Amino acid sequence: MSKPAPAGLVAYVNARLLDPASGLDRPGALLTNGETIADVGPGLFQGGVPAGIEVVDCGGHCLAPGLIDMRVQLREPGEEHKETLRSAGEAAVAGGVTAMVCLPNTDPVIDEVATVEFVARRARKIGLAKVYPYAAATKGLEGKELAEMGFLMEAGALAFTDGVKAIGDSQTMRRALSYAATFGALIVQHPEDPSLASGGAMNAGELATRMGLSGIPAAAEAIMLERDMRLVAMTGGRYHAAHVSTADGVAIIRKAKAAGLPVTCDTAPPYFALNELAVKDYRTFAKLSPPLRSEDDRRAVVEGLKDGTIDAIASDHAPQDADSKRQPFAQAEFGGVGLETLLPITLELVHDGHLGLLDALRRVTSGPADILGLAGGRLKVGAAADLVLFDPARGWKIEPDRFRSKSKNSPFDARPVQGLVLRTIVDGRTVFRRDV
Amino acid sequence: MTDQRFPHRHLLGIQGLGPQEITAILDLADGYVDQNRSVDKRKNLLRGRTLVNLFFENSTRTRTSFELAGKRLGADVINMQTQASSVAKGETLIDTAMTLNAMHLDALVVRHPDSGAVKLLSEKVNCAVINGGDGSHEHPTQALLDALTIRRHKGRLAGLTVAICGDVVHSRVARSNIYLLNTMGAQVRLIGPKTLMPAAVDRMGVDVYHDMRKGLDGVDVVMMLRIQNERMKGNFIPSIREYFHFFGLDREKLAMAKPDAVIMHPGPMNRGVEIDSDVADDVERSLIREQVEMGVAVRMACLDLLTRNIPNQVAV
Numbered sequence: 012m013s014k015p016a017p018a019g020l021v022a023y024v025n026a027r028l029l030d031p032a033s034g035l036d037r038p039g040a041l042l043t044n045g046e047t048i049a050d051v052g053p054g055l056f057q058g059g060v061p062a063g064i065e066v067v068d069c070g071g072h073c074l075a076p077g078l079i080d081m082r083v084q085l086r087e088p089g090e091e092h093k094e095t096l097r098s099a100g101e102a103a104v105a106g107g108v109t110a111m112v113c114l115p116n117t118d119p120v121i122d123e124v125a126t127v128e129f130v131a132r133r134a135r136k137i138g139l140a141k142v143y144p145y146a147a148a149t150k151g152l153e154g155k156e157l158a159e160m161g162f163l164m165e166a167g168a169l170a171f172t173d174g175v176k177a178i179g180d181s182q183t184m185r186r187a188l189s190y191a192a193t194f195g196a197l198i199v200q201h202p203e204d205p206s207l208a209s210g211g212a213m214n215a216g217e218l219a220t221r222m223g224l225s226g227i228p229a230a231a232e233a234i235m236l237e238r239d240m241r242l243v244a245m246t247g248g249r250y251h252a253a254h255v256s257t258a259d260g261v262a263i264i265r266k267a268k269a270a271g272l273p274v275t276c277d278t279a280p281p282y283f284a285l286n287e288l289a290v291k292d293y294r295t296f297a298k299l300s301p302p303l304r305s306e307d308d309r310r311a312v313v314e315g316l317k318d319g320t321i322d323a324i325a326s327d328h329a330p331q332d333a334d335s336k337r338q339p340f341a342q343a344e345f346g347g348v349g350l351e352t353l354l355p356i357t358l359e360l361v362h363d364g365h366l367g368l369l370d371a372l373r374r375v376t377s378g379p380a381d382i383l384g385l386a387g388g389r390l391k392v393g394a395a396a397d398l399v400l401f402d403p404a405r406g407w408k409i410e411p412d413r414f415r416s417k418s419k420n421s422p423f424d425a426r427p428v429q430g431l432v433l434r435t436i437v438d439g440r441t442v443f444r445r446d447v
Numbered sequence: 448m449t450d451q452r453f454p455h456r457h458l459l460g461i462q463g464l465g466p467q468e469i470t471a472i473l474d475l476a477d478g479y480v481d482q483n484r485s486v487d488k489r490k491n492l493l494r495g496r497t498l499v500n501l502f503f504e505n506s507t508r509t510r511t512s513f514e515l516a517g518k519r520l521g522a523d524v525i526n527m528q529t530q531a532s533s534v535a536k537g538e539t540l541i542d543t544a545m546t547l548n549a550m551h552l553d554a555l556v557v558r559h560p561d562s563g564a565v566k567l568l569s570e571k572v573n574c575a576v577i578n579g580g581d582g583s584h585e586h587p588t589q590a591l592l593d594a595l596t597i598r599r600h601k602g603r604l605a606g607l608t609v610a611i612c613g614d615v616v617h618s619r620v621a622r623s624n625i626y627l628l629n630t631m632g633a634q635v636r637l638i639g640p641k642t643l644m645p646a647a648v649d650r651m652g653v654d655v656y657h658d659m660r661k662g663l664d665g666v667d668v669v670m671m672l673r674i675q676n677e678r679m680k681g682n683f684i685p686s687i688r689e690y691f692h693f694f695g696l697d698r699e700k701l702a703m704a705k706p707d708a709v710i711m712h713p714g715p716m717n718r719g720v721e722i723d724s725d726v727a728d729d730v731e732r733s734l735i736r737e738q739v740e741m742g743v744a745v746r747m748a749c750l751d752l753l754t755r756n757i758p759n760q761v762a763v
Contacts, residue, residue, distance in 0.1 A: 150685070157642075157683075157684065158685055162689050162692065186683065190640055190641060190683075193640040
């Protein structure tokens, strides 16, 4: 499918403008010219929209920067039966996500310039959500030899990570942080001590004991984060901890930030919306990595979001086909899809009174943009017109069978939520529209 | 008894030498450059003296350079090439010292893969010791020959800006040059990926750059360091091609330096790894061959000065 011609002038009127970066939350209008935002503000088009401009009536709903999902597994190339760039793109825009940052754990691994360029080229051709690749920090994600970070950055890699694997060897992590710092690059870590996590299927504790499953202790996260904080202090390298899931993990990041270390972190919706009880009855769709933790951990993650320790919320989209999940719990693959539920589960924080609407949206727009050095995530004149129009109050029930994603493995199956995406705009083009 | 221009028994490193002492060596070496260029290169200053080159690491150029320096001053020169045993190094080294003492040497040049090994040996022998390179610690005669080369081209060392590029973390050449250039009033910049910079190196009075173009901006001298292939296997840097792209010296990066900037390399060069042949062989800019010539003269000056401090009569 070729990219449709860019729109001309489009006026989005009667909108509740939400821009977390500037703190804007006012009724108003927004004008796009082709691919960019031409004007925005409460006073815009108060005297009516001039002729020749296409008008979109937002019906008083929220118009915000499109979501930037900083942790997505795309499965293409290599596992197209689970997800493709197209199916993920369709799921993304249905969820209000206008930019995805994808992990390098594809086959082949994104550790070469050619793979970085392949992903970027394919995504551009599909023309749905934008795709920015992470590249491997170590060759083949093997945790041994550094990848060619300089070349990969020049090719467009946004940051470096070994994906769902932790960089476990301390010397390798030290060199990765150090080498990345040479180019000002960010290292994204899956913070989990590999030997403690090895063989574990769920959170260690009473429930795991009762279920007869081997556990992954919360300390696996704390140990890796503590070590990494020391390596960050030693090297000065920029570091981002993905999907922080434990009370200790949040506390370690909070302390590191207070000490002025160049550290950021995100969490994913399951870690503030669910706890380990979701795996009861051996529900493999709730088998995630890191595992769903205790209720105390969940509350600590919410606290981390409230006090700003946690900078971003990412979907941690991990598509798995039915065969990978319809297994005895210990054999089933880790991961859950999340692109289409990122916004409503994030909005639970607002509906539950934990975060203001702007503050919640910041974690999925300008928050990740700032971490990754992306220009998007803002309602700014001259910026790309990547937008989402949504009704924050509208209730619906999560039905994975209706997902655009090829894989349906959501831990939020049948959950009633509030907050529905009505329209998604990428580079000024409406790429998704839901008529309600 | 002791020559006041260089009142030391050994030359173990540049650290600790003052500007007058460094200048004394360079001034004396200047004279030896002329001698080496004449037909009769031989002087009998060290007649009857015995110089041993004791190399625990493979080396051709440094050993040859010291051998020539000794012979041109009239000394008897013996080369001992041996491998440092990985076990009981200290013990072996001290045994070696005892053996050497029994041979009544006057001067000993030592190269050893372990930092500090030359100093240890110097404490146990009766002769003058010159450090021919110890581990990642110091290589003083290399820094002196580099200084002589620069001084002869630029007329001075003070006020120059010198960029040292590459594998600083493993380099004894870099350390000796940092000490010498700082002592003589030059500005030192280090350029390389962060993985090849030692911890707290900014405490050594240098400016560190990770972007080679910025680091080379306006420098007078570009000193390239040798990258050892065993460091290239993904541990310190991902690959040779990435290293060359970002940190190899080529025309384009060199264009950031002053138009009359000179290029140096301690050798042996890895062409296409840290330096492009095009610039390495540029007769207008590259001083790499001249560095080798200055090496002999500097080592003659060092032997000359140190042996002045050795008594001519054996104490009974």
